[in-house]
Amino acid sequence: MTAFQLDHLQTLRAVVEEGSFDAAARRLRVTPSAVSQRIKALEQSSGQIVLQRTTPVAPTEAGEVVLRLARQVSLLEADARAALRIDEREGSFPLAVAVNADSLATWFLEAVAPLARAGDVVFDIHREDQEHTTSLLRSGTVMAAVTSTRDAVQGCSVEPLGAMRYRAVCAPRFQIDHAIEPGDASSLARAPRVDFDRRDELQAEFVRRGSGGADAPAQARHFVPTSSDFARAVVLGFGWAMLPERQCTAELASGQLIDLAPGEFTEVRLFWQRWNLASAILDAVSDAVRRGARASLHPFDRP
Structure with a gap:
């Protein structure tokens, strides 16, 4: 060869x-x-x-x-x-990264925006569930990923970013129509819910945890596969769902949404995996992601 x-x-x-x-x-x-x-x-x-x-x-x-x-x-x-300042603006190399939808909607774009505005990096962002972004790393489709997988993909390094907190919420009218009692997992299990897609287990897991492991099928499941529209569907009364805190804090304060489990939340731990390759471009993006995560996510101890 x-x-x-x-x-x-x-x-x-x-x-x-x-x-x-x-x-x-x-x-x-x-x-x-x-x-x-x-x-x-x-x-x-x-x-x-x-x-x-x-x-x-x-x-x-x-x-x-x-x-x-x-x-x-x-x-x-x-x-x-x-580094050699050769054709700086011609044929820019797109950096492919995989990011889950909720991170895209709440903090990731904000974190890397300075690099994009300066023209330092051209982004090729692949949206994928945080549990499945590592498959894109394995295939070589992306060079880095925000993922919930703490085990490093072969040829990659991994570091903790922080945890996204999700709260169980619904519209006030929806709560009345479906007789949902805050803190009552069984009433949530019977009510229609909004799922991101058919792989989304966040709502089902919250019900299982609140009901001691019982798994009751929802009365109806609405599928809304974009983060902003997902949150909007909940505000409009399609069903209840787990929303990232950053997507529902203002709506809870204004009364557009109700917290169905006050004081409770679900945490999704996120990690940054990247090719284990010395690269100024990858280093710059990693630094930006690290800063953004510190400002937006909740810290957790390294497992």
């Missing part, structure tokens, strides 16, 4: 990110035939098929390994170009 060539790695990254050979050719300003030849040469040098010729094109398991290398090389090249 011969050494990987830089243009072959760049081509693999372009094909996967653009979704087709033709789109990659336009991005790289070469012909589709040249893209095809480079991918074939890459497959010969690696001794394995790296792309599934589907629509859109997707990496194979071996391709994910090579894609991770391609993105690492591109990141290091971007660091070098920035």
Whole structure:
């Protein structure tokens, strides 16, 4: 097996990110035939098929390994170009990160905004549930992630960020209509609730914890898969739900929402996982995320 060539790695990254050979050719300003030849040469040098010729094109398991290398090389090249002040505004390297929806809606964008405004980093943000962001790290799709997984993905470092606190809330009229008594988990179990998606277990877990482990199905489950609309659905009376404190404090104060379990909350512990790679760009983003987390999340002891 011969050494990987830089243009072959760049081509693999372009094909996967653009979704087709033709789109990659336009991005790289070469012909589709040249893209095809480079991918074939890459497959010969690696001794394995790296792309599934589907629509859109997707990496194979071996391709994910090579894609991770391609993105690492591109990141290091971007660091070098920035340090040498070469074409600072041309062909900026997008930093791919995975972030859960609630962090995006409440603190993450605020934390990294100074880097974006200064043009220091171009962000490629992937929204994913905090329990599943590590799968994007493993595949090489992203270089860093806000995750609830404390165990480091191979090739990554991990550090605690803090905990997001969630409170059980609903609209006042909803409480009356469904005869919900604050602190009564059984009445919550019978009432309609709002879930982010079918993987969202936060509401169900709160009911189980409050009822000693009993698992009663909700009367109805509304699915609202965007964080701001999720919170809005609760205010509008679709159902009850667990909302991040930062998304419901003002509404609780104004009376638009009612706390269904005063003094109680659910904590979701968040961690920052990133490639274990010396990179000025990754370091700058990690510093910004760390500062944002300190200002917005609740501290917890390292497990």
